[in-house]
Amino acid sequence: MDGESTKRIRDENREQHGRKKRRSDCGEKMKARNEKRKLQEKPLVTGCIRFYVKSEDDKVSVYNKMDKIKLCMAEKVSSVTNEQVLNAVFDFYLQLNGLVDDANDERNFNFQPYLPCDKKSTDEDMFLTTYSAMRNICSGIQHHNQTCTELLDVKKLQRFGHTAKVTFTCKDNHLVTADSSQHLPGGLFLANLRMIHSVYATGVRYSQYKRICDSANIGIVPESAFESHHNLYCSMTEDLAKESIKDAINEEVTAEVLKAEENDVPFYGINIMTDARHGWRRNAAQSDVVAIGQTHHRVVGLAVVTRQDDPVSQRHEIRGVENLYQHFDENDTSINIHGHDRNASVNKYLAVHQPQLVRRSDAKYNFAAFSYLDKLLP
Numbered sequence: 474m475d476g477e478s479t480k481r482i483r484d485e486n487r488e489q490h491g492r493k494k495r496r497s498d499c500g501e502k503m504k505a506r507n508e509k510r511k512l513q514e515k516p517l518v519t520g521c522i523r524f525y526v527k528s529e530d531d532k533v534s535v536y537n538k539m540d541k542i543k544l545c546m547a548e549k550v551s552s553v554t555n556e557q558v559l560n561a562v563f564d565f566y567l568q569l570n571g572l573v574d575d576a577n578d579e580r581n582f583n584f585q586p587y588l589p590c591d592k593k594s595t596d597e598d599m600f601l602t603t604y605s606a607m608r609n610i611c612s613g614i615q616h617h618n619q620t621c622t623e624l625l626d627v628k629k630l631q632r633f634g635h636t637a638k639v640t641f642t643c644k645d646n647h648l649v650t651a652d653s654s655q656h657l658p659g660g661l662f663l664a665n666l667r668m669i670h671s672v673y674a675t676g677v678r679y680s681q682y683k684r685i686c687d688s689a690n691i692g693i694v695p696e697s698a699f700e701s702h703h704n705l706y707c708s709m710t711e712d713l714a715k716e717s718i719k720d721a722i723n724e725e726v727t728a729e730v731l732k733a734e735e736n737d738v739p740f741y742g743i744n745i746m747t748d749a750r751h752g753w754r755r756n757a758a759q760s761d762v763v764a765i766g767q768t769h770h771r772v773v774g775l776a777v778v779t780r781q782d783d784p785v786s787q788r789h790e791i792r793g794v795e796n797l798y799q800h801f802d803e804n805d806t807s808i809n810i811h812g813h814d815r816n817a818s819v820n821k822y823l824a825v826h827q828p829q830l831v832r833r834s835d836a837k838y839n840f841a842a843f844s845y846l847d848k849l850l851p
């Protein structure tokens with residue numbers, strides 16, 4: 474083959490591979506590069522894997538797959554040798570099918586299904602995570618492992634309140650970033666909002682919540698976040714509470730009407746039990762007076778009495794009971810039996826204003842229900 478036709482074939486090849494001819498592809502520069510290549514250390518052993526296919530297309534298909542894998546491993550096909558790609562593919566397949574000797578497999582080096590805790594790791598940062606987020610992290614790692622055989626390790630762990638943004642990286646500097654909790658519309662972390670909900674719903678004060686979180690080392694949501702959600706949370710829970718109370722009253726009425734029909738007696742109304750609890754033990758600023766139905770033990774009425782309503786906290790229960798009867802009137806609900814603890818003013822109020830009532834002022838009236846009420850009002 475003469476020099477001219479070799480050059481033509483080379484140019485055609487270049488055209489096919491989309492590589493432009495550069496100035497360094499001829500003259501002194503090319504000669505210098507070829508000299509350098511000659512000096513490079515040649516491999517001592519050559520291996521040959523021969524494969525047989527039915528058509529030229531099948532052969533090209535194998536080569537194309539090989540190039541694709543090389544491009545996954547590096548930016549250029551030419552920077553990965555055939556030996557490197559074969560080893561990577563073989564290792565990946567063997568690993569995938571559990572055919573690697575564990576002792577020689579560094580990929581298994583730090584996985585332990587039962588992870589013991591040493592003294593040093595007791596102070597590690599903790600964060601909340603969810604089922605969906607764990608699955609997402611698994612997907613991210615699996616996606617990386619499909620294209621890279623290097624091991625992933627935690628590079629960075631940034632905490633946002635109770636959640637964390639975790640960044641994994643491998644020796645090839647691939648990055649996999651995932652959050653420990655999913656986001657709600659608007660971008661807030663579910664786990665953080667759930668904790669805000671738990672603080673509001675249990676009546677724990679911010680300082681107490683902070684102490685718990687500090688001791689447990691589970692991160693903390695700043696007070697400003699609580700303040701920004703306060704109004705929305707209050708209006709929504711108020712609506713839900715009203716709905717729940719309405720449902721509970723309907724349930725009690727239905728149960729009592731059925732009972733009256735069964736026993737062939739007139740329906741006088743529902744049976745309730747009430748009790749009051751002060752918001753704080755000392756110098757009560759507010760009291761919750763709660764009425765629960767006798768049959769289903771669900772809250773059928775709630776009255777909150779504050780110091781502004783009555784400065785004397787001992788009078789809060791009777792004020793609450795008055796408000797409750799107003800609430801039952803507004804809901805067209807009549808009361809038949811009212812059980813409560815020994816509170817003289819409540820007794821007096823019921824005797825004067827609700828003479829139709831059967832009054833039970835002893836705890837034996839319905840011990841189970843009262844103990845339930847006790848649990849409801851800590």
Ligand SMILES: [Zn+2]
Pocket residue numbers: 617621622623643644645646647
């Ligand atoms: Zn990687």
